[in-house]
Amino acid sequence: MDGHKRTELTNEVTRRVSEEDLEEPARKNNYEDELFTPIDFAHINTFTKKPFSGNPAAVCVLPYERNDEWLKLIAKEFNLPATAFVIKRRQSKRSMSAQSEGSPLIAADETGTELKPVKWVNHPVGNEFDIRWFSTDAELGLCGHATLASAHMLFSSGMVKGDTIIFHSKKGTLRAAKVAGYHQDDEEPSVDRGNKEANVLHAKTVELGKGVVELDFPLSMAAQVDLAEAGRVSDALEVAKAVWVGRNELGDYLVEVSSSKEVELLRPNYQKIKELGGRSVIATARAPAEREIDVISRVFAPNLGINEDSVTGSVHTTIGPYWAAKLGKNTLEAYQASARGGHMTVRVDDCAGRVFLQGGAVTLMAGTLVNTFCV
Known part of the structure; x- marks a missing residue:
């Protein structure tokens, strides 16, 4: 299914109120698995190695794009300085080939006012996510600590392989790299979706829920x-x-x-x-x-x-x-x-002309969003 059709379907089904209303168009378009995938979230403290310190952020991993009203409601419900929403990018063979050769990207500072081309060679194919950030009141141009939280969630849960993640935002592209506290293997996380006690956020870390991530920013004198x-x-x-x-x-x-x-x-x-x-x-x-x-x-x-x-x-x-x-x-x-x-x-x-920021992150809470299809 191409991106335009997928967006049209998403807009159609997310307007429906009941799960019964959602099932028919989802089944018709072979979209059931993706549509009804649980939305995992985590409350993460960043730039710290201890809970209840640092800067807190919520992170939600979405199976598909949601409308702005829904994103704002979720961020307001978390009531934290920032909530990040990430969606894994689908890769075409052409784009995967270009990336493996080291495609040019744009690096952004936290405000989005300073964007500079930079070439990151050998960044991992498939480790690319679209990201948006919201405060309790509005969308943020860019947000460093919520980007750190997002990388920590993806690394610690085993949702990504390798040591690097590329985040694409409206203002530019950011790179996050694994530094310490995470397993270095490439095994898939062992998660039983049928078991209510199992959750993808039961992190594969040496010390559960903790790790250090490096962010790459332009220098600003x-x-x-x-x-x-x-x-x-x-x-x-x-x-x-x-x-x-x-x-x-x-x-x-x-x-x-x-x-x-x-x-x-x-x-x-x-x-x-x-x-x-x-x-x-x-x-x-x-x-x-x-x-x-x-x-x-x-x-x-x-x-x-x-x-x-x-x-x-x-x-x-x-x-x-x-x-x-x-x-x-x-x-x-x-x-x-x-x-x-x-x-x-x-x-x-x-x-x-770069500054690299290494910070720890601690997962404080994790779970699954429910009863969110009404918007």
Whole structure:
């Protein structure tokens, strides 16, 4: 069945209310197995190795595309900062051949405002998924932590083979790579769909539900702002004197303050931060020598509806290069000191213009969506 026919059928059957209404068109088009496949979901904490910390996201693996109204309702029901919906791409022989030769893709940062061609050779055939992200209110252009959560769910469940996943979004394409905590074999997951106790999310991990994933983003340097602008930013953060203030092309202000303690104790004026415009204000400092981290930060984004974000992947494409140059090292351990807290390893490749973010993920809950055919 071609893509257009499949979409038409999906729109027809998902408008029906009862399962009886769905069965006839599904059977007629030999679509029963796919239509009635259970929709697996997981609630995953990202950029952490401990439950109840990091940035939470829900992930739903869909057997076919659903309409926007349905996606928004599910995201609102989860009531998390982000919900990701992923659908495995079907592969034609032609597209599979092109991919095996290393097709050109587009790499995107978390906001979708910075898209750059990049060639990933030998990415696994079949490990490609369409992905969309929703907050409780609207669709998101791109979302780093929910992408990490999606990769973790697919790796830990055994839904994909190999070490790399390609995610296709409306704004570009992202690559996620397996780092640690997952089996390296290519066996299919053993799941009994007829057994209610069995679920594809019973992960094949060394330590159930935990793993580390690497995301690949474009590097985003901050340029120093003038004294007047730096003063306004410092005033909004309620910092007496900033060490350095810059702004990147994504609309983030980067502010180095005098100490990690000052970062932790900040009580910013959110109204003044909103008036600055842009995406967010990042407060950062070097961590004390006795801590096992290099840098510490907090991120304030009231213009995005988030006074303080728990853990923000995309801002580390700016934090990383700034501290890499200042400390003379390309690999950094970074901690975001929000109430939930989160940690990642940041690797900066200046020559390639890339920043690689490695973060842990923990599956907190998993299950199957039911009673969702009414929209």
